[in-house]
Amino acid sequence: MAAAKLLIPTLSHFRPLTCAVAVSASNPARLVPHPPDLLKWIKREGGFVHEAVTITQDTTYGLGLVASGGIPKGSDLIVLPEHVPLKFQSDKDDGADSVSLPLSNRVPEELWAMKLGLKLLQERAKVVSFWWPYISNLPETYTVPIFFSGEDIKNLQYAPLLYQVNKRCRFLLEFEQEVKNVLKNLKPSEHPFGGQDVDASSLGWAMSAVSSRAFRLYGKKLPNGTHSDIPMMLPLIDMCNHSFNPNARILQEQDAGNPKMLIKAAEREIKQSDPLLLNYGCLSNDFFLLDYGFVIPSNPYDHIELKYDGALMDAASMAAGVSSPNFSSPAPWQQEILFQLNLDGEVPNLKVTIGGAELVEGRLLAALRVLLSNDREMVQRYDLSVLKSLSAEGPLGVANEVAAFRTIIALCVIALGHFPTKIMDDESLLKQGVSVSTELAIQFRMQKKSVIIDVMRDLTKRVKLLLSKETPTA
Numbered sequence: 467m468a469a470a471k472l473l474i475p476t477l478s479h480f481r482p483l484t485c486a487v488a489v490s491a492s493n494p495a496r497l498v499p500h501p502p503d504l505l506k507w508i509k510r511e512g513g514f515v516h517e518a519v520t521i522t523q524d525t526t527y528g529l530g531l532v533a534s535g536g537i538p539k540g541s542d543l544i545v546l547p548e549h550v551p552l553k554f555q556s557d558k559d560d561g562a563d564s565v566s567l568p569l570s571n572r573v574p575e576e577l578w579a580m581k582l583g584l585k586l587l588q589e590r591a592k593v594v595s596f597w598w599p600y601i602s603n604l605p606e607t608y609t610v611p612i613f614f615s616g617e618d619i620k621n622l623q624y625a626p627l628l629y630q631v632n633k634r635c636r637f638l639l640e641f642e643q644e645v646k647n648v649l650k651n652l653k654p655s656e657h658p659f660g661g662q663d664v665d666a667s668s669l670g671w672a673m674s675a676v677s678s679r680a681f682r683l684y685g686k687k688l689p690n691g692t693h694s695d696i697p698m699m700l701p702l703i704d705m706c707n708h709s710f711n712p713n714a715r716i717l718q719e720q721d722a723g724n725p726k727m728l729i730k731a732a733e734r735e736i737k738q739s740d741p742l743l744l745n746y747g748c749l750s751n752d753f754f755l756l757d758y759g760f761v762i763p764s765n766p767y768d769h770i771e772l773k774y775d776g777a778l779m780d781a782a783s784m785a786a787g788v789s790s791p792n793f794s795s796p797a798p799w800q801q802e803i804l805f806q807l808n809l810d811g812e813v814p815n816l817k818v819t820i821g822g823a824e825l826v827e828g829r830l831l832a833a834l835r836v837l838l839s840n841d842r843e844m845v846q847r848y849d850l851s852v853l854k855s856l857s858a859e860g861p862l863g864v865a866n867e868v869a870a871f872r873t874i875i876a877l878c879v880i881a882l883g884h885f886p887t888k889i890m891d892d893e894s895l896l897k898q899g900v901s902v903s904t905e906l907a908i909q910f911r912m913q914k915k916s917v918i919i920d921v922m923r924d925l926t927k928r929v930k931l932l933l934s935k936e937t938p939t940a
Contacts, residue, residue: 496529497590501602504702514545519742521705528605530707531742539735543714543742544703552589552597552699554582566658572644577637579757582680582697583672584658590672591660600701608674609759612638614903621907623885624914626771627752634756638666638673645669677757679704683718703730708758709743710766716744750822751913761909768917769821770881774809774830779837779873782880786872792837799845803836806850820881821917825924826874828854834870835862864932871925871932878922882915889915 505515518535537543554570566588570581589595611619611631619631645664654661680697706714716730736742746758748767755761762768779793792800804810807829818830832853839845839862852858860867892912896905
């Protein structure tokens with residue numbers, strides 16, 4: 467009974483929220499040196515863990531789950547009772563939540579991880595938290611770019627990611643002040659973080675813990691029969707590392723009468739010593755580094771972002787020897803197609819991508835095909851879906867297709883020139899031995915350059931193939 471007194475937050479009864487700097491990407495320290503046994507806790511709470519599932523130290527991604535023995539295909543690996551996942555409860559009215567809920571409402575939706583992060587930070591501060599066996603096993607540090615030094619943020623050398631990192635850093639610094647203003651006049655019994663000071667570092671830790679571990683799953687049933695989509699932290703399940711070729715997946719039971727809602731079942735036979743792997747999503751390295759703190763080599767979904775700009779397209783076409791005056795001053799009929807592609811108009815989306823599954827974003831390909839053609843009649847024969855498709859071989863003719871591909875290759879050359887270093891320089895730096903954050907920044911920019919080079923090689927082959935098919939007359 468004496469422990470029950472500790473449930474009331476006071477200035478002298480809390481767990482510290484301080485954060486440290488990451489010193490190792492593959493072996494981050496946990497919050498406490500000897501945390502409670504997570505597997506035993508889940509079983510004690512009515513969950514299930516397959517006897518062959520064990521926690522181990524992964525050399526690449528840190529802690530992970532491994533099979534200590536063979537696991538047949540279709541086996542249940544981990545089953546969590548409904549009360550075990552950590553969620554943000556917006557319908558509670560206890561003292562602490564009456565403070566954290568208004569704070570969460572100040573968080574923009576795109577940074578949803580901070581909403582659940584406030585709940586995580588609140589539970590971390592408690593001396594007696596139901597989730598302490600889980601929270602104590604979380605990493606003390608994260609290798610996401612918001613914790614990079616200013617120099618290593620510059621070392622990313624990629625403007626779209628620099629923008630996102632700086633945006634998150636600004637948010638954390640501004641949100642720190644908002645939190646301090648809300649908390650400064652609270653009584654100790656009302657304080658959601660045990661009377662502790664909450665700064666940008668601890669907020670960043672919480673946001674990173676959620677962004678790197680939470681899954682968006684079904685929440686409550688809505689009046690229209692659908693379910694709300696809410697982020698949840700799934701103890702033990704979230705220790706599975708990532709693979710585009712996973713051997714496990716998360717299933718969620720919809721039966722409200724069954725308290726064991728979350729099941730992770732094997733997709734195929736898992737052999738002894740195999741890691742248990744989930745697919746975090748078909749994401750670019752921007753998201754993997756920003757939210758998870760790692761970079762995937764040869765990521766098939768990685769791409770580079772460009773801004774569609776008439777002057778840039780003119781420069782690229784001239785560099786490719788296929789100069790066309792239509793990029794900066796398209797004809798009215800061409801402008802109408804650009805409007806349909808959302809590359810023109812009052813609120814256009816000028817962000818286009820090269821690389822990834824599409825190789826060239828369909829909107830960019832269609833725009834180039836159209837603007838490099840003077841044959842309005844021929845262009846209007848085709849649906850936009852055909853003009854956007856790379857698999858539609860030269861719908862507007864071989865010469866038009868070659869000109870479009872050469873313009874994209876020139877765009878790639880321009881994009882490559884924006885990186886201050888070459889891949890060989892980066893490889894040389896990595897061999898010298900660098901810090902964790904510097905290594906990640908260098909790996910990230912190397913992969914971006916590789917994406918550009920791979921697109922150039924692919925399109926060069928396509929140009930050669932097209933030219934070889936041209937008739938002597940043509």
